[in-house]
Amino acid sequence: MATEADAQELVALRALSARIGGNPHLTQAAGGNTSLKAGDTLWIKASGTWLRDALSDDIMVPVAMGPLIEAVERRDPAADKPQAFAIGALNPRGLRPSIETTVHALMPQRVVLHVHCVDTISLAVQADCESEAARRLEGIEWAYVPYRRPGLPLAQGIAERLRPGVDVLILGNHGLVVAAETVAEAERLLHRVRSLLARPARMAAEPDVAALTALAGGSGYRVPADVEAHAVALDADSRRMAEAGSLYPDHVIFLGQGSAVARLGEQVADVVARLRANPAAILFPGVGVLMRGDASSGADAMQRCLADVTARIDTAARLNYLTAAENDELINWDAEQYRQKLNTAG
Ligand SMILES: [Zn+2]
Numbered sequence: 001m002a003t004e005a006d007a008q009e010l011v012a013l014r015a016l017s018a019r020i021g022g023n024p025h026l027t028q029a030a031g032g033n034t035s036l037k038a039g040d041t042l043w044i045k046a047s048g049t050w051l052r053d054a055l056s057d058d059i060m061v062p063v064a065m066g067p068l069i070e071a072v073e074r075r076d077p078a079a080d081k082p083q084a085f086a087i088g089a090l091n092p093r094g095l096r097p098s099i100e101t102t103v104h105a106l107m108p109q110r111v112v113l114h115v116h117c118v119d120t121i122s123l124a125v126q127a128d129c130e131s132e133a134a135r136r137l138e139g140i141e142w143a144y145v146p147y148r149r150p151g152l153p154l155a156q157g158i159a160e161r162l163r164p165g166v167d168v169l170i171l172g173n174h175g176l177v178v179a180a181e182t183v184a185e186a187e188r189l190l191h192r193v194r195s196l197l198a199r200p201a202r203m204a205a206e207p208d209v210a211a212l213t214a215l216a217g218g219s220g221y222r223v224p225a226d227v228e229a230h231a232v233a234l235d236a237d238s239r240r241m242a243e244a245g246s247l248y249p250d251h252v253i254f255l256g257q258g259s260a261v262a263r264l265g266e267q268v269a270d271v272v273a274r275l276r277a278n279p280a281a282i283l284f285p286g287v288g289v290l291m292r293g294d295a296s297s298g299a300d301a302m303q304r305c306l307a308d309v310t311a312r313i314d315t316a317a318r319l320n321y322l323t324a325a326e327n328d329e330l331i332n333w334d335a336e337q338y339r340q341k342l343n344t345a346g
Pocket residue numbers: 031032100114115116150174175
């Protein structure tokens with residue numbers, strides 16, 4: 001730690017991280033990350049850890065920023081493995097830096113917050129995102145970055161769009177980045193952007209708990225952790241959007257491609273037999289959602305996020321879905337498999 005001022009900001013950042021992590025409309029499970037630049041060191045959330053644990057657990061890892069940025073500029077594949085740039089002497093637990101570390105390193109500001117904000121994602125999956133965001137973010141220095149896989153490809157996408165003075169990034173099919181010189185300013189900017197992008201959720205009917213309980217009985221499936229998760233099965237537009245494909249990386253990684261929707265009269269076993277797979281979640285139209293019995297707490301958080309996101313998408317909008325190749329590169333990515341393993345263990 002370089003100075004006393006840096007140490008104080010890191011304390012403030014941990015408190016802000018816990019607040020962000022406690023808000024399911026800003027971040028879910030191990031998603032989202034925060035960072036502070038202290039001299040040549042970038043303190044960044046560790047891969048697979050949850051922001052909500054920022055005060056109770058040691059989740060920040062120090063990274064040598066200069067060598068990492070040089071690797072991005074050289075398009076060196078090493079930049080896709082930020083653990084190679086962790087400062088071992090300050091990292092006794094051997095935590096891996098977030099797979100999104102390059103996003104933070106590229107922003108020149110001292111404090112960077114990256115969140116999977118529900119309001120932002122609901123706009124970032126619409127084909128008209130750039131023009132709609134421009135209308136809403138007037139007066140803000142922002143840039144739109146089309147979808148790329150997190151890691152080196154996303155870092156290159158950001159480098160292409162970054163201009164001096166930009167302190168807000170909307171990441172297509174992904175989320176939001178805000179940056180500022182202090183933790184307090186970053187938090188203010190986060191809430192300002194979020195309120196400018198906010199849209200009301202469509203109201204959904206109540207889940208049919210009796211019918212869900214009957215469907216779950218002996219099936220190996222269970223009701224979700226959050227009652228909010230059901231809305232995606234109860235609203236016809238949300239269901240159509242979720243079924244049609246994968247909207248953002250954590251959707252694919254935690255829940256699989258698209259969503260499994262039961263046909264009229266189907267039980268859990270019928271859906272499993274028809275798909276020849278046990279999906280993480282099954283949507284029963286007009287009834288609610290069931291989660292596979294062994295689904296992680298991260299999967300529960302993502303199923304709720306999917307309901308929160310789809311309920312805010314403009315029903316008339318054309319949507320950008322991740323392509324089959326983009327799905328595959330996320331599922332087969334070793335950095336993601338590591339994050340999943342930690343998440344399951346946690
Ligand atoms: Zn992200």
